[in-house]
Amino acid sequence: MNEQADGGYRDFQRWRPSVEVAFWVALYTLNAVFNGLVARIDNARTAAWEPWVWESSSALLILLLIPFVKAVERRWPFRFDTWRRSLPWHLLASVAFSLVHVAGMVGLRKLAYGMVDQHYRFGAWWPNFGYEYLKDIRSYFVIVAMICLSRLWLLRQRGEAKLLAAPDDGPPVEPVERPERFLVRKLGKEFLVAAREIEWLQAAGNYVNLRVRGRDYPLRSTMAAIETRLDPARFLRVHRGYFVNLDYLAEIEPLDTGDARLHLRDGAKIPCSRRYRAALRERYGQPAAVE
Template identity: 40%
Template sequence: MSNGYQNQAIERTTPPLTRWIERFDRHRTLYIYLALASHIFISNTINALSVWADHNRGGAAAIQLWEPFAWEYTSALSVFALFPFLLLAFRRSPPRLTHIGRQLGWHLLATILFAAAHVSLMVLLRELLYALDGGNYDFGPWLPEFWYEYRKDAWGYFSYFCVYHVCRLAYGRLKGEASLITESEPAAGAATTQTVPEHFLVRKLDKEFLVRVADIDWIESAGNYVNLHSCGRIYPLRGTLTSIAERLAPAGFSRIHRGLVVNHNAIEHISLQSSGDGEVQLRCGKLLNLSRSYRDTFKQALA
């Protein structure tokens, strides 16, 4: 069966929800930023129209039509530019049930820094726009104006924080998360040694599934997780690729790239290039990169 037909067969047998998750995972960051940009654009456009309508209630407006849009869109662009730093803060400080006071203190400091950066960038953009129009932008008294902006930014920070972690939790439950299962638990007082697992336990939507290690075709690194690819499905496992590669090496798994581990039994053939790199073709139709830095140890493992 050719690779094209194999891929089509896998696509047909993979549940629609799993296919959607796989597509989302390939461009997850892009989709997150598109959703954020759409939300900010729609919200700030409505705010700009409301401001313009308010200024027109008493007759001729004292501002030009472009000004409320400039105010709102400079604020939106500033938030959008700072959002990568927000995501970093959210990932490094997830909500926990311990040290609550310390968490609140950290997030309070983060809101102040976020508001200061947001206001500074926003005012700079507005001054540039007004300068291009031949005018001058007046932000007003800094302390009361900053306090006004800080209240909105603090609320926005905690709103984004809650939405991010709620969506992450829901997506994790939807996608499922794997954990190792060993054949038996060590006896009390016995020396603990890592055994080669035969199955992974996958919790998904309040159900538990067993995934055989032998059915895993390849494993790829994904931040704080590794993704287990088995029978056209993806199961995230919290951990590092180095640790899982060492754990599964006796079961016939080898690292072939900085971010890839492959199951020997899933390999169809290997192609080597003059540069020293290569490609590993799997029976499922997937083509993986073979790095020359892992080539020799990979060949030894196969031998």
Template identity: 40%
Template sequence: MTLTYFQRYQTWYATLFLCSYIFINNTINASSNIMEAQRDGVLPFMIWEPFVWEYSSAIGTLLLFPALVWLLKAKPFNWQKITRSLLIYLFASVIFSLLHVGIMVAIRKLIYTVQGMQYDFGLVWFELLYEYRKDLWGFLFLIAVIKAYQYVVNQLTGEAAPIKQGEDTPENLNFDRLLVKKLGKEFIVRVAQIDWLESSGNYVNLHIGARIYPLRATMSQLITQLEPQGFCRIHRSYAIRLDVVESITPLPSGDSEVKLTTGKVLNLSRRYKEQFKGNINSATANF
């Protein structure tokens, strides 16, 4: 599996893993409830009820999971302002629990109604407190899973970043060399080594021969910084270093194919063709 393919579909892989884990875990919980009741010799519920209880909880968790990802991105935990961060996450955990309870109770009431039965949530304040005790643990567990997943992915794929020169502002970032962190190591990549760039979600993949390094940026942001170093955008998703262009082949559609000295062939969109020709002419004249 290539890095580009994984980055493109990593959300689907992560979702599949999460769904599988939660539903397997809740299936085990439901079957355990049935086995414990059978061991006591009395089954105080219909055989399908524990599955409704557990799966409704699982669905609520999965529906709220994107909100946790957003929370970690929008409000990352700040150890410098720990009290404020603790209050934010405590409040978020309460909202998480209330929404989780609301979703699973709604699902249960719907299914029980279809079955001609009535679902009784119980004494509201007591049940909310009981559920919050479990949801708080689930809230913390899911945050730990998200952070662990992000850490493992970053370690395996590596991640490039501009080298800071003083203040963390665009004018103080060195785009001549990039610092790459991978598997606990740090090393320098020269921008002049990059053959082409590929947009991939919130990242731009830097292609250097057979190696690929993701850089957290948008293509528009990055190409603005790299154009003075001989890079040109040729497609919504691609940009190239002009001095690795080997040939250009026009296509009947009006687009063209650009072949690099590495053998890679990329699409030159009509939208960027004039800009590309201008940059090629300027690069040839300077040469």
């Protein structure tokens, strides 16, 4: 493992929110400048300041709407295996995006024009909104595409795991149905992680995060699919979204709700729902409590 590169990635994670804001601001500032120059050329008879008001008001509203697009994409991830289910929701969200964008930029333009004792005319709402929506749906999906690309890049930097496939010729070196190792790719390098070193697993959409020595490695799988691959003598499901390696379990903290909180050796705390708590007690030779 390249520790210098890994350290650089950790540093980037600390600065990630600021970097993301700076990226979007720079992108739409440049877009507003270029569009403003084109609009100034196309509308030479207008006052010199008007094209800049048009473009800056549009860019500002889009910047304010980016958190909304990110929230929609988190709720309905736009990926190769989910885009068909997610597309209708994103199309609906693009209409809301456009309505807020158009209403907001028209309001800002009216305000700017009013400051110089002029009146801004948007024209008839319906045909003009249709024209604006054609532009806004493109902007909406450009933002979604940028979000997806950044996620793929971060997954590559953070590291991705996959199951070892059976070789083309000869018997597999280990049971493929219940692998003893996972192949991890990180920062352009590949290495093996022993299954026994996985401290816990967490569901994350279409991925399952493998927690290994303080790092998360997303495995493209579902919890139901990975459950059949785990050694039941070592791993136990403790929550709808969590498996824990019992070798790393340090403490079970009962909660008043009937659930529990699991403390692991690395200091992590994992929820244990009432549904799975009985199996955990029985694993350690304690009879399940009578409700």
